[in-house]
Amino acid sequence: MQKVYLDNAATTKVSHEVLTEMLPAFNEVFGNPNSLHSFGREALNLVDKARDRVAAGINAERGEIYFTSGGTEANDWALLGLAMANKAKGNHIITSQIEHHSVLESCKRLENLGFEVTYLPVDETGLVDIAELLHCINQKTILVSVMAANNEIGTIQNLKTIAKIAHEKDVIFHTDAVQALGSFKIDVKDLDVDAMSISGHKIHAPKGVGALYVKKGVKIDNLIVGGGQEKGKRGGTLNLASIVGFGKAVETTVRDYTINNKKLKSLRDYFVSRVKEEIEHINVNGHNHQRLPGLASISFNFIEGESLMLLLDMAGVAVSTGSACSSGDLQTSHVLKAIGLAPEVAQGTIRFSFGTNNTKEEIDYVIEVLKKNVAKLRQMSPLKAKRVRK
């Protein structure tokens, strides 16, 4: 059976270049980067090189990159660490309704600790309401955290505008760029962000590695104490091979992003245009052009997403649902709800996320499988299109 992977927003495979770079860091260079002997120094050299690569990829300084176990850890740390370190100034935090759960759950924790959190609404394309941000930012606000690009619908936020508003009020600005990294040029100086979360496995590095960028001079509490690694902020022996892989992945993703994004966009646009032409009663979610190039969120009306996902899986096609139903949470996706989708439409939403390895032939296959199974489920569904009287 043909197998097609269209879930690159969930995770990507480790690229050959990354793997090649990593292999020696398992058994040739194996010292503890903290050890002072030659074995340790050799390992530290690899960590330094990786840190330089990550820093260069986002136009930061080496000393501003802190390695973490991934995007979730980086987000948790950013929210908790920045809030706690700056609480003398105030207790108000602003984020958006469509953030990743790692940001939203961290905000809930902060609320339990006495912080006040404003969750900014978004419009139907997923763009944060800037007027609302201007309205609610105040003297007590210490942190604004808005994601660079959304993982479910792909909408890219107006980061510069948000950063400017935050900085005019002397408020720290953090962005979760986990899904955005590699999709467009991210220059922390140009965007003027104070802290930024990134992750390896979305850009062909292994799972379990990421980083938090913290601008020099920005105060943040320590995350893991003991060991003294990462300038005492995030203790624990460094995940050498993965960090090496992450460094290489950032370097290659930034190097190749123009050509890769062109390819992703053309695959995505070809797919979306065929779906629009060949399947009735669908809607494409997210912003028309401020959108990640390799992502398409499509709602298939009158059917439920998990069913469609399963049927596609049986035909070898891997996608993910817009709803969090399969993870045991029966609530509709908070992102799809925030952009105003009706519950039954949100339930029928599928995220297709393309990779540079995908081909047009694969897309053709997916379209056929999709048409067949959407029709099959619609035939079983009690929901039907309302006939419009002429």
Next chain:
Amino acid sequence: MYSENVIDRFTNPRNTGMIKGADGVGTVGNPTCGDIMKIYLKVEDETIVDAKFQTFGCAAAISSSDVAIDLIKGKTIEEALKVTNKDVLSELGELPPVKIHCSILAQEGIQAAVEDYRKKQAKKALKNSKK
């Protein structure tokens, strides 16, 4: 995540469709929880001679509906009312804990369809008595 039987019922349901002029139709569930189930009954002399379903929902909801129809076909109305979600589960096989509510929805669907049948019968009786 799902057993073979669930997948088989989900991919090849035996009882989907609708019955035109059904004697009883029950709709249960709501889109917020992710499932809407519609059950159609054809009844002759208090016996369910045919039944069909239409379901908007996950594999668990679709397979539960399909099994529920098997369980009530050929049964009397009274017998159909005794079908519970446990019967659906014992016929279907295990469902993940978060999906158990789908089997309950099937039970409720049968009850709603029977209720509708009873209402229609009462209306008919009233009409006949007026004639």
